[in-house]
Amino acid sequence: MASEDNPRPDGGTVDGARGSTGLTRALTGGTVDLPGLAARLYLGLSLIFILAPILIIVSISVTPEQFLTFPPGGVSGQWFNEVLSNPEWVAAIRTSLLVALGASVVSVSIGLPLAFALDRYDVPYMGVIRSFGVLPILIPPVIIGVAFTSYFLAIGLTGSVFTLAVAHGVFYAPFSLVLIGNGLEEMDRSVEEAAMNLGATEFQTLRTVTFPIIRANVFSGVLFAFILSLNEYIIAFLVSGFTVVTVPIKIFSSLRYSYSPVIAAISVIYVVLTTLLVAVVEHYTGGIWD
Amino acid sequence: MAGESESEVLPGEESSSLPDWMPEGDAWVAVLGYPVTVLVLLFAVPLALLVAVSFFPKPSGGYYSVGFTLEHYVRAFTTPLYLERLAFTVALSAGTAFACLAVGYPISYTLARMESRRRRQVYITAIVSTMWLTYIIRSYAIGVILSKNGVLNELLMTVGVVSEPVFTSQGLFPVVLGMTYVFVPFAILTLYSSINNIAPELEEASKNLGANRFQTFRRVIFPLSKRGVYAAWMLVFILALGAYIVPKILGQPAQWTLPVIIGDQVTLQLNVPFGAALALIMVTVVMAILALGYKFLNLGARDLSGGGPSGE
Numbered sequence: 001m002a003s004e005d006n007p008r009p010d011g012g013t014v015d016g017a018r019g020s021t022g023l024t025r026a027l028t029g030g031t032v033d034l035p036g037l038a039a040r041l042y043l044g045l046s047l048i049f050i051l052a053p054i055l056i057i058v059s060i061s062v063t064p065e066q067f068l069t070f071p072p073g074g075v076s077g078q079w080f081n082e083v084l085s086n087p088e089w090v091a092a093i094r095t096s097l098l099v100a101l102g103a104s105v106v107s108v109s110i111g112l113p114l115a116f117a118l119d120r121y122d123v124p125y126m127g128v129i130r131s132f133g134v135l136p137i138l139i140p141p142v143i144i145g146v147a148f149t150s151y152f153l154a155i156g157l158t159g160s161v162f163t164l165a166v167a168h169g170v171f172y173a174p175f176s177l178v179l180i181g182n183g184l185e186e187m188d189r190s191v192e193e194a195a196m197n198l199g200a201t202e203f204q205t206l207r208t209v210t211f212p213i214i215r216a217n218v219f220s221g222v223l224f225a226f227i228l229s230l231n232e233y234i235i236a237f238l239v240s241g242f243t244v245v246t247v248p249i250k251i252f253s254s255l256r257y258s259y260s261p262v263i264a265a266i267s268v269i270y271v272v273l274t275t276l277l278v279a280v281v282e283h284y285t286g287g288i289w290d
Numbered sequence: 291m292a293g294e295s296e297s298e299v300l301p302g303e304e305s306s307s308l309p310d311w312m313p314e315g316d317a318w319v320a321v322l323g324y325p326v327t328v329l330v331l332l333f334a335v336p337l338a339l340l341v342a343v344s345f346f347p348k349p350s351g352g353y354y355s356v357g358f359t360l361e362h363y364v365r366a367f368t369t370p371l372y373l374e375r376l377a378f379t380v381a382l383s384a385g386t387a388f389a390c391l392a393v394g395y396p397i398s399y400t401l402a403r404m405e406s407r408r409r410r411q412v413y414i415t416a417i418v419s420t421m422w423l424t425y426i427i428r429s430y431a432i433g434v435i436l437s438k439n440g441v442l443n444e445l446l447m448t449v450g451v452v453s454e455p456v457f458t459s460q461g462l463f464p465v466v467l468g469m470t471y472v473f474v475p476f477a478i479l480t481l482y483s484s485i486n487n488i489a490p491e492l493e494e495a496s497k498n499l500g501a502n503r504f505q506t507f508r509r510v511i512f513p514l515s516k517r518g519v520y521a522a523w524m525l526v527f528i529l530a531l532g533a534y535i536v537p538k539i540l541g542q543p544a545q546w547t548l549p550v551i552i553g554d555q556v557t558l559q560l561n562v563p564f565g566a567a568l569a570l571i572m573v574t575v576v577m578a579i580l581a582l583g584y585k586f587l588n589l590g591a592r593d594l595s596g597g598g599p600s601g602e
Binding site: 039042043046049050051053054056057060106110111114117123137141142145146148150153170173227230232234238248251255264267270274278279282 | 321324326328329332333335336337339340343353354393394396400411414415416417418419420422423425426428430431433434435437441459471474475503528529531532534535539549552553557562565566569572573576
């Protein structure tokens with residue numbers, strides 16, 4: 001998509017300039033730009049709706065009291081301390097990271113060859129394989145969870161970090177497929193030809209030319225599976241059969257007892273981690289959503 | 291893409307667009323062998339098993355025994371509770387999708403018309419991060435805000451609008467609010483890519499011709515973004531049908547959706563066959579809605595992946 005900014009002939013901005021003239025006029029007693037003001041108010045409320053919940057979680061996580069009070073009585077790191085010194089939370093964090101790591105390896109190991117084959121070869125049933133790419137977003141995860149649970153029961157596997165990683169890895173493989181597929185589709189194939197003409201073997205060309213070009217996409221696919229696996233609850237819960245406890249599973253069961261600030265603290269850790277990883281993907285790919 | 295690939299390049303012949311290591315004959319079999327095997331064994335087989343299990347009897351002691359019975363489907367279709375839950379799930383999802391459009395549209399518009407690319411990227415990163423943050427944390431956030439001693443009640447009481455808490459952290463309102471909150475980023479990104487494609491000059495022209503902001507929106511921008519609006523509605527609707535966590539955390543049994551019932555059948559009642567039957571009914575509903583969207587609105591799978599990382 002074109003990501004260029006659209007310079008305006010008058011040098012102003014479509015929204016900003018008009019909105020502020022409206023406001024200035026309103027303040028100076030000129031004609032009131034009511035639709036403009038209403039639009040800004042509506043936008044402001046929508047933004048508050050998106051941001052407020054996270055900000056409130058952050059303020060609860062640093063509250064020195066048992067509950068959040070307004071105005072907050074100060075700032076304290078005690079809830080973060082409590083999370084990081086509690087062996088159960090630490091174990092859950094470690095389990096979550098292990099599952100996410102396994103899931104990203106599994107998903108990229110499926111997505112990479114699949115994307116490569118779809119891009120380069122005349123594969124039969126190409127359309128069928130490609131529509132697999134939207135599955136994780138369109139099939140209710142609870143159904144995938146039930147399917148994996150019955151399957152693992154049938155072949156005699158109980159919940160473990162391994163089964164969780166496999167379930168997540170397969171479910172999130174389409175993200176790798178789509179991202180790497182986009183990279184292969186956009187790359188300039190003549191550079192491969194040049195490498196071959198200069199005497200590189202097939203494998204050398206793949207390793208030294210093709211892979212570096214699509215590296216950002218492969219990397220984003222890996223990070224994506226990692227982020228999604230880290231945050232996934234229902235498949236993990238169903239497959240785990242109460243034996244493996246990831247962070248979302250632990251948060252969910254803690255919520256039954258109370259809305260403790262400890263949950264806010266672990267949530268903030270998760271918010272920071274997820275945001276950092278998403279920012280890395282955005283940076284690396286130059287904005288895949290843009 | 292597909293069109294560029296060629297499966298046969300004669301050995302020794304100079305190919306104008308393809309290097310000569312391009313596969314000859316069945317080379318794709320070697321590359322595809324591993325991923326296809328894994329997907330068949332770990333994706334196709336589990337889904338096929340799900341279908342099979344939904345017809346298996348449920349013995350009183352175990353998970354399921356091999357056999358054939360229609361009892362789970364009969365139970366699902368003759369028990370008012372399950373039909374009622376299905377109807378509720380569909381209604382809640384439709385409502386959520388409309389709410390997400392209402393909240394998401396102004397944000398998407400602002401993003402699409404933002405001058406600074408850097409600022410826009412910061413906003414988009416923030417929205418995408420919230421999008422993938424586990425629904426549990428986000429439901430918890432909504433629960434905290436609405437709880438009896440929560441921020442919102444305290445605020446309203448301090449200001450003096452009300453004298454007693456008016457919001458509770460569980461019920462229909464928290465569920466609707468929570469669903470809107472967790473799914474709105476998907477709507478925003480889908481709408482954003484659609485609005486971003488509208489040339490700003492069209493708006494300028496409309497304004498120069500004397501239309502005010504509202505008229506420009508109603509007569510120019512909105513009609514041009516209609517496809518994005520349909521796609522965003524559909525995407526949120528489908529995602530909301532599968533929602534499990536929000537209704538479970540923010541709802542009382544009256545607000546439980548079909549996925550919650552399915553999860554409970556498997557984990558609490560240990561009735562995997564009945565859970566599988568309900569799951570298949572659910573998949574059928576989702577597929578039917580996707581087919582309708584494809585037929586009447588011409589929305590393909592690609593339109594609906596706007597919330598995903600497939601970009602443009």
